[in-house]
Amino acid sequence: MHLFNIPDPQLISESASIIRTHPVWTHSFQSLDVYMYPNTSPPEGRQAATVAVLNGYNLRVFHADLQHPTECGITSYSLQTHDPPRVHARNCLSSKRVFFCKDNMLHTCAIPAEQGLREELLQAGKPSSELYSLKAQSVVVNEATVEGKLRVQDISWDEASGRLCLLAGQHHDYEASKRSPLQIVIVDF
Numbered sequence: 001m002h003l004f005n006i007p008d009p010q011l012i013s014e015s016a017s018i019i020r021t022h023p024v025w026t027h028s029f030q031s032l033d034v035y036m037y038p039n040t041s042p043p044e045g046r047q048a049a050t051v052a053v054l055n056g057y058n059l060r061v062f063h064a065d066l067q068h069p070t071e072c073g074i075t076s077y078s079l080q081t082h083d084p085p086r087v088h089a090r091n092c093l094s095s096k097r098v099f100f101c102k103d104n105m106l107h108t109c110a111i112p113a114e115q116g117l118r119e120e121l122l123q124a125g126k127p128s129s130e131l132y133s134l135k136a137q138s139v140v141v142n143e144a145t146v147e148g149k150l151r152v153q154d155i156s157w158d159e160a161s162g163r164l165c166l167l168a169g170q171h172h173d174y175e176a177s178k179r180s181p182l183q184i185v186i187v188d189f
Contacts, residue, residue: 001027001053003064003072025072041095050095052111056082059098059134061111078133079109092155092164098136099157099164104150106166107136143185144168153182162189 003025038055043064053060059077081091081100091100099108111134144152144166154167169182 001060001062001074025070027072027074039091039093041093043095052093052095052098054079054081054091054093054098054100056080059093059111061095075112076132079136081107090154092157094157094159096159097157098134099155100136101150101152101155106139106141106144106150106152108139109134109136139187141166141168141185141187143183146170146180163187164189 002023004021005024007019007021038053040054041050041052043049043051049062049064051062051064053062057078057080059079061075061077063073063075065071079098080102081098082102091098093099093111095111097108097110099106101107141150144150146169151170152166152168156165157163158165164187166185166187167182168185170180
């Protein structure tokens with residue numbers, strides 16, 4: 001993982017060359033991450049940004065101090081977000097919450113705030129680089145089930161409104177060889 005200082009936009013001419021930059025902060029991971037292209041939350045905040053990266057078995061929370069880039073940190077959590085035999089819908093996350101489908105259920109968990117986590121680590125006497133587990137809770141959405149099984153094709157979460165949008169239904173019924181209608185399901189949190 002790299003953090004770059006992006007130069008301010010400037011007017012360029014047609015003969016302009018590529019602007020080269022170097023990372024101001026770099027971090028590598030010891031454990032193997034599953035997804036080649038993991039889901040990433042949008043950065044939130046101006047002076048201190050938090051970005052969450054979810055890759056199948058681990059949730060990495062990047063805490064950036066934009067005023068002091070060398071003081072950035074990563075907190076890692078163990079969080080398996082898919083069934084080994086098949087992956088349901090894409091996971092969805094913000095810097096505060098994760099949603100995923102696993103074991104025919106929709107699950108969510110809150111991402112601990114950096115300040116609260118640091119206090120917790122100090123009280124427990126644990127180093128901040130240690131891997132922690134997150135507890136997810138199930139969310140029942142009957143409108144997203146088909147014949148008793150959760151069928152979510154896509155997930156979208158809006159942190160500001162507290163709304164989860166699901167594209168639900170069985171996209172293709174292979175047993176009956178027909179397409180089934182999909183529906184949009186909105187869940188307020």
